[in-house]
Amino acid sequence: MIDKPRLTTSAGAPVSDNQNSETAGARGPVLLQDYQLLEKLAHQNRERIPERVVHAKGWGAYGTLTITKDLSQYTIAKLFGAVGKKTDLLIRFSTVAGEMGAADAERDVRGFAIKFYTDEGNWDLVGNNTPVFFVRDPLKFPDFIHTQKRHPRTNMRSKTAMWDFWSQSPESLHQITTLFSDRGLPVAPMYMNGYGSHTYSFWNEKGERFWVKFHFKTLQGHKHYTNAEAEKIIGQDRESYQAHLFGTIDRGEFPRWRLEVQIMPEADADKTPYNPFDLTKVWPHADYPVIEVGVVELNRNADNYFAEIEQAAFSPSNKVPGIGYSPDKMLQARVFSYADAHRYRLGTHYESIPVNQPKVAVQHYHRDGQMNVYGGIKTGNSDAYYEPNSFGGPVEDKSVKEPPLRIVGDADRYNHRDGNDDYGQPRALFNLFDDAQKGRLFDNLAAAMDGVPDEIIERQLAHFHLIDPAYAQGIRAARAALAGQAKDSISDQESAAAE
């Protein structure tokens, strides 16, 4: 017989019966003093926490970054400082719009969030599987997300809302073209690239700043589903990504990505024909070639999904010396938004949850708060509870100060569409597609527009026309074919009914 551990209450006392409630007589009602019953029910009522307001459905695993090229000429960040240097990490992949129970194989942008547990604290790179985004001003992010979520009255997703918003936001064209192309529906997380998407910054020992973009290139190759294939998959398995990622790692087959960076000297930002801090634009590779930096490998599943993946808290505000932000307006807003979301979703002390804990000493003067599980204060000395103090409490380290960034301009609300070409880069992407890829793009767009009022469709097609007349024409033809199929299917049903 197995020697089993003893069941206890949450206060540690042994439990005598976990099968039968305490009742007044064998057939009688339960007694209020059966606290174990009450506690079991009360705990169950608190098992769910708020899901993420976006990116609610996700899959994750642990792994390692191994450096293959030393970047110390660009950054003092120690994780990039030597060939062979290894840094532990956690990645959580996700879809954006679906709720926690959404099917995995839905067409949507995929989140690609990485927490690097570096020797100097956590660095979070919270990116997507696309190098650009739908909007470039954070004031529009909540509006955009509302169009992706449910309609307040019908409680259903609304194609009309999506296209109404997009057709009045031409900066979304680059991301729309990506989303409805083949790469908008990967087979599983390991068959897609990841991108930091924003422009970030590096600074080196000499105090020189460089702008930087991060790319994670899949080493498994790109694999995607067509809409029809995905419908079939979802019919059979709503958790296809979880099954694929978890199963692969469990079998010891470890997915890998090549980490590449693009680097721009600080002064170049005034010279590029596009705004290098605009999240709807890439930096063409011909202008800023990629530099291979390392390899990311995922090699360990979480032991408990809720504790380690659901409670993972990623934030663009988490950076380490040598890595900085950029003037990208979207990034600036995200620096605020994520930690705020975590305090609401997980609580004030979300960074004390093991998966979020840095692997270095954490020493600060924040105090108290709900669920403070670290003994009240993190200075290592209870007399040092303010700063400056004479009791050996932690002090600042000027050596990690970021070089100053020159900023000029009058405070105002500038129209971000003025003088901004929203068509050129989507055109470059469209031109990368062969005829078959273009055909699938047209079909995917036509299906996504089905049932949307004509006025909105025409406004959107006018934008596609400005990318390339063949783009708009292709969608029109695909819409006509779809309408024809619908008519055929109605007449088939009518003839079947008549027989």
Ligand code: NDP
């Ligand atoms: P390049 O030809 O030098 O690079 C093309 C890039 O596009 C590669 O990163 C490639 O990724 C990616 N790509 C290739 N096929 C597809 C596809 N079917 N769907 C989506 N992405 C694809 O061109 P440029 O740098 O001049 O960029 C041209 C266009 O490529 C851009 O407008 C942008 O839409 C897209 N792109 C550019 C990126 C960049 O950082 N410059 C990054 C990703 C896309 P891979 O190596 O994995 O095949």
Ligand code: HEM
């Ligand atoms: C999740 C806000 C743009 C990638 C989230 C969450 C919020 C948020 C509040 C939920 C966080 C949580 O509860 O844990 C915003 C705002 C944006 C923005 C305000 C723009 C102003 C972006 C962009 C990207 C991105 C541009 C990618 C480049 C992600 C990812 C997650 C996420 C990957 C999920 C992280 C995880 O796996 O836990 N975002 N977001 N977001 N966002 Fe954004």
